[in-house]
Amino acid sequence: MTVIGISFGNTTSSIAHLAKDGIEVIANPDGERAIPSSLSYIAEDEYHGGQSLAHLVRNPNNVIINFRDSIGQSFDKLDLTLTDRAAKTTQLESGDIGFKIQTSEGESKQISVNEATVRHLENLKHAAVDYLGQQITGVVIAIPTDFTASQKEQLVAASEKAGLQVLQLISEPSAALLAHASIDDKLAEDKTYVVADFGGVRSDAAVISVRGGILTVLATAHDFSLNGDNLDAALADHIAAEFKKKYQTNAKSNPRSIAKLKEASVLARKTLSNVSSATISIEALADGIDFHSSINRLRFEVTCRSVLSQFPAFVESVVKKANLDVLDIDEVLLVGGLSNTPKLASNIADLFPESTVIAAPSLDTKFKNPEELVARGAALQASLLESFSAEEIAESLQPVILNTQHISKAIGLVDAAGQFVTVLKSETTYPIKKSLKLAAPKGQDILITVVEGEHSIKETVIEPTPVSDDEDDEYSDEEPEVVREKIYVPGSKLAELALRDNQSEEVEVTFSINKDGVLSVTAREVKPGCVAFKGEIQHN
């Protein structure tokens, strides 16, 4: 008896569970950890995952792909082009959204999106049961932040039909961040993150503040026209152009050739994420001509430049939506299969100051497998929920528990140099309690001034150092560099607290806000048995 976490994407899905030494992603019997979210029906047989995708070249109309976002959605809201290259999304006779599939001569099968979801989840469940050798008692499934109530309802219903009892649906960016920040208990550090998730058919981003281990989504953004399929299309065009030049034959004249181009593009892109060059090998691409070529990373990046250059703007848009500046972002967590692309990661890194950590595999080998983070987080949440009853979980999701107060400005104190020292960052939720120790002069009365922090952005222009060689001067393309910094200064004074007759090297100051919003400030010598000086501050 165990619980699992599932990420269910339009392109791939993953299953994870808590093993003895941490969260583990479960491979299906074919060894796939990112399992294509695809089913196909050919003659009497059903295929799932990569085996199903393999039929896209020969039997595209029998292959179901990109159906996750159609769950619980009204037909007019769907992007029908997502299934152009496979079984088309249509309205079935039952009125449901689904797929009409010709299984063998004259025989047709109607599969609703909900049925496809059930079958997909059943296949994932079987993979997990096979691997774990035990029954699954519950599942946490991650969903995008824009899923509607009806989409959630339909997904839960499908999951229960598949024999997977849903413990909780959690949002994809929070799942990914949970998995990422739970390593080394980074969740305990107050940081502001951007979680950017780049998939096969959509890009999603969220700004999430973590305060006292609590996550708050400050803004979200979605872009359905920025995705891996676009990169594949650009690369396919490049291959087709090369083919045409060599053989004067159009490699995009029929669906089968187009499917082969797509397959080869995906393979080449994935290879180029790891190594600097990839071979492209397509049998009978068009007119029975085989195509063999190679592409290096730079060529790929130039070919896909216009798509790759759009990712930073998308990430910047979510930061703006949260009313923040890139300087406010401590860390950018790149999620989703496409985040393996080195140029995509470096383009995003260029948007942020040096001090912002960019968690992406090409920039730091610690951050492996961005496509697995969501499932890992879901599995972690599932394991945490194991000790709670369904009733307790439901209670914890009530608005009265979820809608929590967040302070709107940083609160801290003023040190001997007149500088602002942050104790509680803005967006800190309460109840909260934070302590810090500060040096203090011995044998004196000490002043603790409690203030809100005000911030401004300081821009310093650094002129390039002139090159001594005067001949080159005229052509010098060195531009003055603008260094931007966020500066906090003491703002509105909230209170002053005296600590009398200090006899220690260090003073411990504690800020705590109770559930009613009363801020208590306490100061005491770091020495057992010393009296505490304290006072209370209300909020507006």
Add this chain to the structure above:
Amino acid sequence: MSLPVLPSNFGAENFKATAKFSAPVRRPIEPVGRYFLAHATRSLRGHTWSEYEK
């Protein structure tokens, strides 16, 4: 970072509140992670801080 000495004219009082802190914003938090579950449990069962401070 160190703390300053109390000015000599501070007076006998030990605490002077001068202003309220800015109005907080009510927002939903994400129901994930152990800190959230501790928060939810505390709120639902009315536990005090000290029980969770070990």
